Amino acid sequence: MKEKYHKELVSESGVRLVHFFAGQKPHVYGVLYFANILIFSIIYCLTPGGFKQEIGLGVALYFSVVTATTLGYGDITPVLTDSAMPMLVSLQVLIGISLIGLFLNSLSYRLSEQKEKVIQAIEESIKEEQISKALMMLRPVLGPGLRTLAQLYKFTARNEAPEYDVRPKEFLNEDFARQINQMVYYNVHKYANHAAPMHKVFIDENNKFLAGLDKYLVTFSHSLPVSILVMLTNLGQHRYFTIAEMYRASHLYVLEQGGKNYPEDFPLPGGNFDQVNQDVILDFISQFLTVIEEIDKRNPTDPVVMTVSLRNNILPGVGAGLYPTP
Structure with a gap:
């Protein structure tokens, strides 16, 4: 030895x-x-x-x-x-x-x-070029997520305004989280020909986003560094996506107990529950912005933007997710 x-x-x-x-x-x-x-x-x-x-x-x-x-x-x-x-x-x-x-x-x-x-x-x-190309393909995947956030903002806004484009980092902040945390998912999401509870609509929108994100990860995982893969995986598994599902479960429970009249029979959030939800939303948009920052860093001349529409001529109208509905 x-x-x-x-x-x-x-x-x-x-x-x-x-x-x-x-x-x-x-x-x-x-x-x-x-x-x-x-x-x-x-x-x-x-x-x-x-x-x-x-x-x-x-x-x-x-x-x-x-x-x-x-x-x-x-x-x-x-x-x-x-x-x-x-x-x-x-x-x-x-x-x-x-x-x-x-x-x-x-x-x-x-x-x-x-x-x-x-x-x-x-x-x-070569590796950086592969990462840049893969992240460029992530832009359309993030689109549904940004549209859903813009919808949440519209349905919890109190005043009508023109449609405008904005950089996510200038828009997704604590005030945004505080506002969309007022969303009442029991309200009816009215379309031209039919209506559905808002929790169902947002669950469907979130599922579309998550399905696109999963497909993207399967396709481009070999082109991305581990840090970005972990970032995207954590984003797809975030607690934010359970918020609408919690309201759906509460809605079904009320119906099973014989409750029919909204809002009298439906529990509204408040107190500690509101604060927890707001913290969850803040953490989610922080992670979302980090992903967008990775894209913008590699393509500074064409940054990611989101469209915010506060027009009542497109149903549901502004403030449709508030109670009482304006």
């Missing part, structure tokens, strides 16, 4: 050493290589009797270059009977060869690193 641990430690140290030398910039080894030539040329010049002929600094520099590059012309010969000179020359050759090897290795390492960065940048660009 100790032997294995020792081998692993030595191997790890070796890897760190390799990364240290390879991680240095090529010009560092270039500077060291020329320093090797200069330093040894000075040593050769200051070594009396080291050569068979007298040499000056210029000749010593020439000999140092020839030695470091392993050319070895032989026109200048050190005195080999003195053990110091063979050791000096051999040491310079070893240092020179080592520095050339380290220089080439560092250069290869840098080129490989640059290549990996380019490849990574290309891959990230």
